[in-house]
Amino acid sequence: MSENKTVEILLIEDSDQDAELAIRALEKSNVANEIVRLKNGEEALDFIFGKGDYEHRSVMNQPKVVLLDLKMPKVDGLEVLKEIRANEATSKLPVVILTSSKEERDVIKSYELGVNSYIVKPVDFKRFTQAVSEIGLYWVLLNQKP
Amino acid sequence: MQFSFIEWLNQLTDSEFMPHGMCYLWQPATLWSNVLGDGVTALSYFLIPGLLVYFVQKKENLEFKGVFWAFAAFIISCGVVHVIGMVNVWIPLYNLSGFLKIVMATVSLGTVILLYLKLPEALTIPTPGEIEIVNQQLRGEIAQKESLQKELEKKAEELQNTIDALKEVQSIAKIGTWEVDIEEMQCTWSDEVYRIHEVPQGTPINVEDGINFYREDYRPIIEKAVNKGISEDASWDEVCVLVTQNKREVWVRAIGHPKYENGELKKLHGLFMDINDQKIATDKLELRERQLQLFVQQAPVAVAMVDHEMKYITASNKWYKDYGIEGKKIIGRSHYDIFPEIRKMKEWLEIHKNALNGEGMSREKDRFARADGSIQWISWKIIPWYMNPGEIGGIIMYTSDITNQIQYQEKLENLNEVLEDQVQKRTEELNNANKELEAFSYSVSHDLRAPLRSINGFADILEEDYKEVLDDEGKRLIGIIKSSGVKMGQLIDDILSFSRLGRKALQKTDVDMNLVFNEVMRELDKGESEFKLAKLHSVKGDLSLLKQVVTNLVSNAVKYSSQENKSVVKIESTQKDNTIIFSIQDNGTGFDMKYHDKLFGVFQRLHSEKEFEGTGVGLAIVKRIITKHDGEIWAESEIGKGSTFYFSLPLT
Numbered sequence: 166m167s168e169n170k171t172v173e174i175l176l177i178e179d180s181d182q183d184a185e186l187a188i189r190a191l192e193k194s195n196v197a198n199e200i201v202r203l204k205n206g207e208e209a210l211d212f213i214f215g216k217g218d219y220e221h222r223s224v225m226n227q228p229k230v231v232l233l234d235l236k237m238p239k240v241d242g243l244e245v246l247k248e249i250r251a252n253e254a255t256s257k258l259p260v261v262i263l264t265s266s267k268e269e270r271d272v273i274k275s276y277e278l279g280v281n282s283y284i285v286k287p288v289d290f291k292r293f294t295q296a297v298s299e300i301g302l303y304w305v306l307l308n309q310k311p
Numbered sequence: 312m313q314f315s316f317i318e319w320l321n322q323l324t325d326s327e328f329m330p331h332g333m334c335y336l337w338q339p340a341t342l343w344s345n346v347l348g349d350g351v352t353a354l355s356y357f358l359i360p361g362l363l364v365y366f367v368q369k370k371e372n373l374e375f376k377g378v379f380w381a382f383a384a385f386i387i388s389c390g391v392v393h394v395i396g397m398v399n400v401w402i403p404l405y406n407l408s409g410f411l412k413i414v415m416a417t418v419s420l421g422t423v424i425l426l427y428l429k430l431p432e433a434l435t436i437p438t439p440g441e442i443e444i445v446n447q448q449l450r451g452e453i454a455q456k457e458s459l460q461k462e463l464e465k466k467a468e469e470l471q472n473t474i475d476a477l478k479e480v481q482s483i484a485k486i487g488t489w490e491v492d493i494e495e496m497q498c499t500w501s502d503e504v505y506r507i508h509e510v511p512q513g514t515p516i517n518v519e520d521g522i523n524f525y526r527e528d529y530r531p532i533i534e535k536a537v538n539k540g541i542s543e544d545a546s547w548d549e550v551c552v553l554v555t556q557n558k559r560e561v562w563v564r565a566i567g568h569p570k571y572e573n574g575e576l577k578k579l580h581g582l583f584m585d586i587n588d589q590k591i592a593t594d595k596l597e598l599r600e601r602q603l604q605l606f607v608q609q610a611p612v613a614v615a616m617v618d619h620e621m622k623y624i625t626a627s628n629k630w631y632k633d634y635g636i637e638g639k640k641i642i643g644r645s646h647y648d649i650f651p652e653i654r655k656m657k658e659w660l661e662i663h664k665n666a667l668n669g670e671g672m673s674r675e676k677d678r679f680a681r682a683d684g685s686i687q688w689i690s691w692k693i694i695p696w697y698m699n700p701g702e703i704g705g706i707i708m709y710t711s712d713i714t715n716q717i718q719y720q721e722k723l724e725n726l727n728e729v730l731e732d733q734v735q736k737r738t739e740e741l742n743n744a745n746k747e748l749e750a751f752s753y754s755v756s757h758d759l760r761a762p763l764r765s766i767n768g769f770a771d772i773l774e775e776d777y778k779e780v781l782d783d784e785g786k787r788l789i790g791i792i793k794s795s796g797v798k799m800g801q802l803i804d805d806i807l808s809f810s811r812l813g814r815k816a817l818q819k820t821d822v823d824m825n826l827v828f829n830e831v832m833r834e835l836d837k838g839e840s841e842f843k844l845a846k847l848h849s850v851k852g853d854l855s856l857l858k859q860v861v862t863n864l865v866s867n868a869v870k871y872s873s874q875e876n877k878s879v880v881k882i883e884s885t886q887k888d889n890t891i892i893f894s895i896q897d898n899g900t901g902f903d904m905k906y907h908d909k910l911f912g913v914f915q916r917l918h919s920e921k922e923f924e925g926t927g928v929g930l931a932i933v934k935r936i937i938t939k940h941d942g943e944i945w946a947e948s949e950i951g952k953g954s955t956f957y958f959s960l961p962l963t
Contacts, residue, residue, distance in 0.1 A: 182765035189772070236758075265760040267807070286760070289797060290768040 173305050175228040176202040177209040177245065178263075179237040183286070187232070187263070190294040196301035201228070206240025209233075210248055213255060224254045230304035232297075235264040235271055243274055250279045257311045259304055263297070323410060328403040335400070346400055349393040356390025359383075374436070378429055381422040388415035478502060485585035490570075490578055491518055493541060500583075507563065507585045509555035526552040526560065533565065540569050540579050550586065562590035613712065616696065618705040619667055621646040633712040634687075652682040666693045666706040676713065688717040752810050759803050767796040805928035808859075812935050817853045824849060824857070824893065828882055831861045840869050840878040847884040848891040850960045856936045863929040864895045864956050871954070872899035890942070890959040898953040902946075910946055933958070 174197045178184040184202050191197050203209045209231075211217035215224050231249070235242035242262060249255045261282040262275050275283050284300060287293045335341040360383035367379045392415050395408045437445065478501075481487055487503030498516040505512045508524055518537065525533050529551035536547035546568045553563045567581035607614065607625050613633045615626035623641045631637045634650070641649050646663075653659050662672055671694035679687040691710040698704035770792045774781070781789070824847040832842050850857075865880065872878030881896040902910070911934040912927075937944045937958045948954035 180761050180765075182768070183761055186764065186768040265758075265764070267804075286764060289800070290764065290771040290793075293764060293768065294771075 171199055171226065172201050172228040173197045173199045173230075174201070174301060175209070175212065175231045176200060177204075177206065177231065177237070177242070178202060178234045179204055180234070183234070186290070186293060187297050190297035191301045193294070194298035194301060196298065196305050205237045206242060206245040209245050210240060213249060213258075214252065227255060227258050229259070229308070229310060230300070231258060231260045232263045232300065233260055235262060235266055235275075243271075243278060246275065246278045246280060259308065259310070261300055261304065263300070323407040324404055325406070328405055330401050330403045331396075331399040332401060342400060346397050349397045353390040353393035353397070356386045356393065359386050375429055375433065378422075378425060378433075381418075381425045385415075385418045385422040388418045391415070482506070487583045488580065489521075489583050490580040491521075491537075492578055493576060504583045507555070507561065507583060508553070509557045509559065524553050524555070526554050528552075536565075536567065537579065540567055541576070544569050544576070546581075550590070561585055562587040613710045614707065615646075616705065616707050617646055619703060621663065621705075623649070624705065630710075633710065650682070652680065662693060663706065666695050667703060669695050669703060671695060676717070686714075687712060688714045748810070752807055755803060755807060760800065763796050763800050763803070767793055767800075770796070802928075805932070809928050809932050809935065812856070812932060812939070815856075817856070817939060819851050820854055822850050822852050822854050822857055824861075824884065827854070827858050827861050828865070831858065831865050835862070835866055835869055840872060840880055843879065843881040845881075845883045847882070847893070848886060850891055851963060852940050852960060853936075856939070860933045860936050860958065863933045864958075867929065867956070868895050868897035868899065868954075871901075872897045886962075887959075889962045891962060892957055892959045894955050894957045896953065896955040901948040901950045901952050901954050903950055904948060907946065907948075911944065 174191065176184060176187060178187065188200055188202065191200060201212070203212055208218075212219045212222065213224070213227070213231075215222040233242045233245060242264070246260055246262075249258055249260060256279075259281045260279075261284060262271075262280050263284050263286060264271070265286050267285050272283050282300075284296055287296055332342055335345065363379050363383045363386075367373055367376055373379070388411070392408070392411050395404060395411050398404055399408055481501065481503040485503060485507060487501040487505075487507060489501065489504050490499040491497070492499070496518045498518060498521050500508075500516060502512055505514070510516070522530055522533050522537070529549075532549055532551060536545075536549055539545045540547060546566070548564070548566045550562065550564050553561045555561060562585075564584040564586045565581065566583075567579050569576055570578040570580050572578075604625060607616075608628050610627040611629060613627060613630040615630045616624045618624055622643055622645050626641060631639070631641075636649060639649070647654050666672065671692070673690075673692035675690050677689055677691060679689050681687055689710045690713050691708065693706055693708050695703045696705055696707050770789050774786065774789045774793075825844070828844055828847065832844070836842070865882075868880045869878060872880070879898050882894070883896075884891055884893045886892075911930045934944050937960070940960055942958055942960040944956070944958040946954055946956045
């Protein structure tokens with residue numbers, strides 16, 4: 166993977182199945198050409214802040230939107246969100262939580278940390294596909310980055 | 312020869328001589344001068360003894376009466392001689408004359424002898440001068456005696472006055488004196504003793520009478536005292552009851568002493584007093600004192616009274632007990648001698664001083680460090696007491712030993728602390744358990760959902776991507792996989808919301824149930840049901856939870872009526888006492904009241920999945936929410952005729 170190529174959507178998702186379903190939905194709706202999927206929070210932070218395996222990546226080169234799962238091994242989604250918002254360069258990066266959790270405390274905590282949107286993955290695949298396509302459409306095509 | 316008096320007389324008068332006148336030659340001058348001289352002398356000599364006899368007779372106590380008689384005889388004999396001398400002038404009776412002269416001589420000589428013998432005695436007879444001196448002395452003595460006499464009389468008068476006064480005093484003081492003659496066993500009583508016995512004065516009384524005046528129970532005492540007085544020389548002082556002549560009972564005091572004369576016991580004497588009034592007054596006072604003492608001693612509080620020198624006057628038994636001074640003699644002793652530790656407690660000394668100056672004080676809880684090192688907790692009140700208005704006699708101290716109370720309190724506090732610790736520990740454990748549960752449900756909500764989505768998603772993809780390859784049976788099977796996945800998702804959601812209810816705190820507000828029902832009905836209305844909504848009461852409750860209740864019940868009503876031609880759902884509310892009862896009635900399939908118990912259990916269903924879809928959690932959630940609101944839920948039904956679900960909510 167070219168280290169400084171433009172990324173439109175960064176998908177951080179530990180479940181391969183969910184990731185596959187999400188990518189399939191995004192590809193199907195033709196909203197994004199460049200999708201990067203990472204498997205956990207640690208990897209995500211390295212990618213965003215140009216550390217570890219991604220040390221040659223520029224911090225200035227950020228995706229149009231980050232789709233972030235909450236429950237992940239090592240570093241979870243809320244921590245990733247916290248780091249993103251704590252750093253000036255990434256503080257305005259659009260982050261959408263895409264999770265199975267309907268827990269109120271997760272929702273509240275996420276908004277407290279400054280998430281742009283919180284989407285609960287629908288169990289029903291049709292609705293899931295629809296939801297992911299709409300997210301992609303909105304953030305990649307409609308939303309104006311700061 | 313026999314003596315003859317006549318013959319002797321004849322011889323005396325017989326004369327042969329010439330008359331003596333012859334010698335005078337009858338010369339008248341010589342003759343008459345001698346005769347007259349003799350005559351006058353003789354007359355005088357006869358008169359003198361007469362006067363002497365007269366004198367002697369008049370002077371009764373005259374001494375030397377014999378001498379006077381001798382003089383009288385001597386002078387008479389001289390007179391007789393002079394008379395015979397005159398006779399001899401004319402008649403010569405010289406023998407007689409001689410005889411008479413011898414008689415005269417004898418008498419004269421006798422007188423001389425008598426005089427001589429009496430002379431020394433006569434010399435002691437004072438002269439008038441001496442007598443005068445003696446007389447003067449005598450007069451002085453007499454005067455002195457007279458003044459002494461007067462003084463004596465005055466003294467006697469005074470004595471009489473004193474005796475009278477004494478009698479009066481005796482009468483007023485009702486004290487009398489008595490005496491008993493031991494030989495005669497007879498009593499001598501003073502007036503007052505008679506009066507006390509109510510016996511007429513002067514009535515003779517013997518010892519037995521006297522003793523019988525005492526009341527029967529006192530007689531042995533007095534008898535014994537009297538006997539001891541006689542036999543053992545002992546005095547007595549007894550207080551007894553006397554029964555007077557008028558049968559009146561009187562308290563008396565009898566004092567007696569033995570009385571000796573010349574070392575021999577002769578009498579008993581003493582005092583007798585009527586002490587009835589004093590005795591009754593004293594008895595009353597003593598009774599009052601005893602009552603007060605008893606009252607104080609038996610008081611169930613620790614109370615003590617001290618004088619202005621802090622010396623104990625009285626104290627209750629509890630006072631002794633509370634301060635561990637039982638058996639100690641404290642009355643009359645200083646508070647600070649009984650509790651020397653207080654001498655070092657400046658604050659208390661100050662409080663006592665203030666109380667003695669009229670300023671009472673009290674305290675709910677005070678620490679008393681005892682001399683033996685122990686600590687006593689007391690609550691106390693100190694007030695002054697007044698001898699006369701304005702004159703403080705001392706202070707009264709009330710105290711209550713609250714040591715046990717304080718200890719209990721401390722124990723309780725310790726226990727509370729332990730309990731609090733335990734509660735905290737339990738709460739922590741509970742919180743941990745809750746956290747674990749939350750983590751569990753979080754996992755369930757997240758992790759169970761993800762594979763479910765995969766099942767659904769990939770089944771979808773399979774159906775989509777392999778549409779051409781799959782026959783109808785294959786498509787039907789994929790459909791089963793998909794609907795099962797959806798159902799499982801629903802089940803997970805229901806379980807999660809049910810478990811979430813348990814830990815969610817109610818957020819109560821005023822809830823307009825009309826709005827809630829209207830909103831729910833709008834959401835559920837598919838045009839298949841007719842809703843009949845009456846005007847409903849408002850309640851206090853958690854809006855979102857109550858909405859869930861209404862949603863579940865109304866959707867049930869609609870669901871179980873779906874097989875009817877026209878389902879009618881009737882909603883009403885009534886107030887009963889302090890609760891509002893809501894009812895949701897449908898005309899649906901109903902249920903067997905036999906299974907009423909299972910209606911509100913989790914995963915309990917009365918209908919098959921085929922008949923009516925459902926997870927069996929909805930009514931369990933409803934029951935849980937209503938119970939959390941302190942309400943109740945129940946249902947009535949008849950198969951084929953519909954069901955009515957009721958739930959009640961408290962007004963406040």
